[in-house]
Amino acid sequence: MKIVIVGSGLAGLSAGYKLCKSNEIVIFEKDAEIGGMAASYCRNFAGKKYFIEKYYHHIFRSDSELLDLIRELGLEGQMLWLKGKNAYFVDGKNYPMNTPGEILKFKPLSFTDLVKLGLLVLRIKLINNTISYDRIKAKDWILDTAGQSVYENFFAPLMKSKFGENAENVSAAWLIGRVKIRSDRGKEGEKLGYLKGGFNSLIEALAREITAYGGKILQNETVTEIVIKDNAVQGVIANGNFIPCEAVISTVEPRVLDILTKGKLGALHATLQSIRYQGTACALIGLDRKLMKDGNYWLNIKANVPFGAVIEHTNFMPFEDYGEHLIYVTSYFQDENNDLWIKKEEEVLDSYLKGLEKMFSDFSRTDIHWAKLFRRMDTAPVYEQGYLEKVLPFSPGPSGLYLAGMFSSTNYPERSMNGSLKAGFEVASFFMKKEENCEVCWLD
Known part of the structure; x- marks a missing residue:
């Protein structure tokens, strides 16, 4: 079966990696480099060639799928x-924030506030399910849990720098997910x-596997339409050319997907437009x-x-x-x-x-x-209050159309490299199960 994947980020490449052995894969990437947010810049300096990510990345201990893939691709060595030492720059001074002892010296917070902050982090560590926190604003939850001073002098500047004017709309679920993913600290810090050699090694290894099985990765190629007729995918249009296929996996952001599908996703149209x-x-x-x-x-x-x-x-x-x-x-x-x-x-x-x-x-x-x-x-x-209701399904309706990316459930309530990788794996699994069911129905 011919499958077109729109986007060569981790979600697109991981989906292609899982599907390439039994399908014809064609990946369209609008940029010159593959990798999406994980793409790298190649630098030659003083006779040394190296790759460095355009946007900083690292791996967490909890990134089990990513770590398994690294082993599978022979990159474990x-x-x-x-x-990674952390600090907080406040009022012209750096405050180390790696160990409990250092955090206790964070002067913008009183001792009482530091105790409240510590109790909030401890409380977060005990939360296993964030669903009930999705409709609560992070600001309100911090104020109720730790008070005004902890919010204004610790969390508010961080949230403002990350979400700008939307900072006060972010859900408590995101905050909890963020703290949990960054809470694997020993006595000496995180x-x-x-x-x-950089994550370029991972991107290139995935690309090699896909092309080794006959897949194609087309760079500087922009998909301008996902052609849907009679509620079924027919193919895509890229650089003015129609490319027929049986299935499309789109990894582009929701509003772009709405444009590519010409508004043919029915009831999902409003959701696509509302995801900021x-x-x-x-x-x-x-x-x-x-x-x-x-x-x-x-x-x-x-x-x-x-x-x-x-x-x-x-x-x-x-x-x-x-x-x-x-x-x-x-x-x-x-x-x-x-x-x-x-x-x-x-x-x-x-x-x-x-x-x-x-x-x-x-x-x-x-x-x-x-x-x-x-x-x-x-x-x-932006994981705003109530975002859980907007999480996009892996299969949005039209036959042959599949979705995976930052917007997927695997990246909620906090995005990560692992979350995007899991999105690619899960959409591939969803596709394969659906095809198996279709074959069984046909045999019946």
């Missing part, structure tokens, strides 16, 4: 578990997983020397700067792997009229660099080897 996505503007900068000399990997920020976090990759992975220091400077935005989306790359980079100069007195632009800005409008859904 590249797997590393490293300490350890995160990474593939030596946000974009990200992520700068990746190569430096001659360290930015955060205290060894911090991840720095959350409460300050008047145009970004919400600084991630120093080479305070996590060894500097020797790259030969230069690498940092991410990132911010989210909520609409296409935001300056982070409409301004030229050099203007956004300049605003970021001014923010770094404001935060780090010894930072100098002369230390910069290179800087790139990567932007996407379809980073992830």
Whole structure:
């Protein structure tokens, strides 16, 4: 059976990987590089070639499907578990946030507030099902559970930097999912997983498996329509050409899917339009020397700067792997009229660099080897109050049409690489079961 997959992110590639042995797979990718949000930038520096993700990524201990796949693809030898030091920049000062002892020294919160924060985290760890928290706003739940000071001085700046004007609409389910995924900490702090050589190894390994079985991955190819007739998929139109197929797996964001299907998903149309996505503007900068000399990997920020976090990759992975220091400077935005989306790359980079100069007195632009800005409008859904009712099904109705991606149940209430991988696996399993049932019905 010929299956067209729209998008080569982890959901699309993992679905193709599961289906390629018994089907003809064609993946359409609108960008020059495959991988979607997990795509990498290739850099040559001082005779050293390396790959670095355009948008920072790491693996959590709970990412069982991702870890199983890494072993299955023979990449286990590249797997590393490293300490990623975290801090919170408030009022011009870095506060380490790795161990209970360090957190107790977080001066923006009183001792009583710190106890309330600790009890809130403990309470979250005991929550096994977030369904009942979906219709509760995170802000309201924090206020009721830990009080005004904990919300305003700890959570509000973090939520504002991540969700902007939508921060107060985010559900408690998301907050609980977020804290749980980041709560695997020992006495010395959190350890995160990474593939030596970068996640490009994973993306390329999936692509090799697909093409080894005759699948095709077409880059710089944009699908402009998923053709549906008589409630059944007929094929897709890409670059003006009609490509017939028996099934389509779409991984694009909901509003784009609505455009591609020409509104033929009936009752799902309103849901597709109502799922709010946000974009990200992520700068990746190569430096001659360290930015955060205290060894911090991840720095959350409460300050008047145009970004919400600084991630120093080479305070996590060894500097020797790259030969230069690498940092991410990132911010989210909520609409296409935001300056982070409409301004030229050099203007956004300049605003970021001014923010770094404001935060780090010894930072100098002369230390910069290179800087790139990567932007996407379809980073992830905003998990607003009541989002659970909008989670898209793997099969939305028309025969032969399947959906998998950031919007899938596997990525709720908190998205991850593992969640997108699981979405691809589950839609492939759903497809295979449906085909098996059809064959049984035909034999009967």
